[in-house]
Amino acid sequence: EAGVAQSPRYKIIEKRQSVAFWCNPISGHATLYWYQQILGQGPKLLIQFQNNGVVDDSQLPKDRFSAERLKGVDSTLKIQPAKLEDSAVYLCASSSGGRGTTDTQYFGPGTRLTVL
Amino acid sequence: DAKTTQPNSMESNEEEPVHLPCNHSTISGTDYIHWYRQLPSQGPEYVIHGLTSNVNNRMASLAIAEDRKSSTLILHRATLRDAAVYYCILRARGGSNYKLTFGKGTLLTVNP
Numbered sequence: 001e002a003g004v005a006q007s008p009r010y011k012i013i014e015k016r017q018s019v020a021f022w023c024n025p026i027s028g029h030a031t032l033y034w035y036q037q038i039l040g041q042g043p044k045l046l047i048q049f050q051n052n053g054v055v056d057d058s059q060l061p062k063d064r065f066s067a068e069r070l071k072g073v074d075s076t077l078k079i080q081p082a083k084l085e086d087s088a089v090y091l092c093a094s095s096s097g098g099r100g101t102t103d104t105q106y107f108g109p110g111t112r113l114t115v116l
Numbered sequence: 117d118a119k120t121t122q123p124n125s126m127e128s129n130e131e132e133p134v135h136l137p138c139n140h141s142t143i144s145g146t147d148y149i150h151w152y153r154q155l156p157s158q159g160p161e162y163v164i165h166g167l168t169s170n171v172n173n174r175m176a177s178l179a180i181a182e183d184r185k186s187s188t189l190i191l192h193r194a195t196l197r198d199a200a201v202y203y204c205i206l207r208a209r210g211g212s213n214y215k216l217t218f219g220k221g222t223l224l225t226v227n228p
Contacts, residue, residue: 044218
């Protein structure tokens, strides 16, 4: 079974530029998550989708960050304009979305963003 | 969200058991205890989870205190590949959102 795919793996941009990240979840997974992980910290949930609807975006800085999940499969996360403090690893995860006790999240390798 | 407390770092020798502690004194009755780990330069991966009873799987064992205010992840024989950050997470229920809130975790170093 193929895992969660993310691209690009690395990105370097100047502040005030825009950037987009792409995620392809595990086939059949209804729930998709985007996390931000700053160096030395645990991942922080930015947004959660159930199919193509948003379940939780309470920690998404909506003035500069946006995300969409077209047709309930792939997703893109965009930052416009980027700030220095956006330098982090952006992780995508997916889960089957069941209401059971597990609903294990499977993570991709992440995109390391450096903002200069 | 209910909070967990873990040591910042721990060290172990290869092929010895490792006990990673986690305190969660404000856990509620419906919170499950999940453990994930993050190997260097990778995304986190699921390790194990439990509610009240001790749990075993091919990766590890989870021992949960009777009052559920603490738990211990047990790696029976540490290998170099087990060097990672281990996160103890309480899975909070909120509507349809079974979110995971990660702390800083415990950095496990395994010495050869």
